[in-house]
Amino acid sequence: xxxxxxxxxxxxxxxxxxxxxxxxxxxxxxxxxxxxxxxxxxxxxxxxxxxxxxxxxxxxxxxxxxxxxxxxxxxxxxxxxxxxxxxxxxxxxxxxxxxxxxxxxxxxxxxxxxxxxxxxxxxxxxxxxxxxxxxxxxxxxxxxxxxxxxxxxxxxxxxxxxxxxxxxxxxxxxxxxxxxxxxxxxxxxxxxxxxxxxxxxxxxxxxxxxxxxxxxxxxxxxxxxxxxxxxxxxxxxxxxxxxxxxxxxxxxxxxxxxxxxxxxxxxxxxxxxxxxxxxxxxxxxxxxxx
Numbered sequence: 001x002x003x004x005x006x007x008x009x010x011x012x013x014x015x016x017x018x019x020x021x022x023x024x025x026x027x028x029x030x031x032x033x034x035x036x037x038x039x040x041x042x043x044x045x046x047x048x049x050x051x052x053x054x055x056x057x058x059x060x061x062x063x064x065x066x067x068x069x070x071x072x073x074x075x076x077x078x079x080x081x082x083x084x085x086x087x088x089x090x091x092x093x094x095x096x097x098x099x100x101x102x103x104x105x106x107x108x109x110x111x112x113x114x115x116x117x118x119x120x121x122x123x124x125x126x127x128x129x130x131x132x133x134x135x136x137x138x139x140x141x142x143x144x145x146x147x148x149x150x151x152x153x154x155x156x157x158x159x160x161x162x163x164x165x166x167x168x169x170x171x172x173x174x175x176x177x178x179x180x181x182x183x184x185x186x187x188x189x190x191x192x193x194x195x196x197x198x199x200x201x202x203x204x205x206x207x208x209x210x211x212x213x214x215x216x217x218x219x220x221x222x223x224x225x226x227x228x229x230x231x232x233x234x235x236x237x238x239x240x241x242x243x244x245x246x247x248x249x250x251x252x253x254x255x256x257x258x259x260x261x262x263x264x265x266x267x268x269x270x271x272x273x274x275x276x277x278x279x280x281x282x283x284x285x286x287x288x289x290x
Contacts (some may be wrong), residue, residue, distance in 0.1 A: 169211025
């Protein structure tokens with residue numbers, strides 16, 4: 001885990017990248033200018049120098065982040081790699097916004113519960129791979145030895161077992177109910193099987209357990225939204241649609257103009273041929289008719 005000032009500067013870096021990319025500035029120029037703007041007492045300027053050199057060499061940023069595991073988490077590197085993948089559909093600006101909000105959350109003080117739910121929702125909303133995504137999440141230093149086996153369980157069972165059930169059985173609410181049931185069985189003289197077996201680590205609080213119990217057999221996005229409302233967990237940015245893109249309308253207009261031109265050419269050809277003389281430009285010395 002880094003110091004708070006590192007996350008504050010990371011948030012400023014990601015936010016500035018989003019804002020200045022809209023002005024059509026190149027990535028190399030952005031890294032060069034932001035390197036002078038961020039706080040020099042942090043390690044971010046050194047990271048930006050390395051990222052700029054890697055960008056000139058490979059044309060990507062995630063390769064540089066992968067070589068700085070002591071500064072960037074595996075999840076940050078995974079998001080950037082997915083955004084820079086040539087065949088992918090994950091928007092680069094959405095990845096930067098996710099990283100910005102994550103840095104803000106870390107700077108304000110985070111918990112393993114809130115960080116895991118935020119990162120897992122990012123995978124769900126943007127349709128990123130659960131296998132590699134959860135592997136990257138497990139590599140975050142905020143998760144200790146109790147969390148990593150459970151994340152591996154989620155990695156194996158995601159899509160087969162309701163996510164709300166996975167959260168509920170690792171909550172304080174479930175552990176308390178199991179203890180009460182074990183006590184009741186002991187009072188009746190019944191040997192409970194679970195009382196002799198080692199209990200699993202409790203990872204979520206009672207409130208998370210109640211919210212998960214109330215959202216069983218429902219869309220996981222409802223669970224995430226309830227946790228954000230009730231416990232103040234960070235919200236995940238929505239993926240940008242084509243209508244939200246600032247270049248969508250001009251692009252559609254150009255496509256419509258091309259279609260209209262093609263239709264006119266087809267109509268002229270159907271009527272008897274295309275008059276290509278109208279595409280000639282006026283040249284000096286060209287004789288005039290008559």
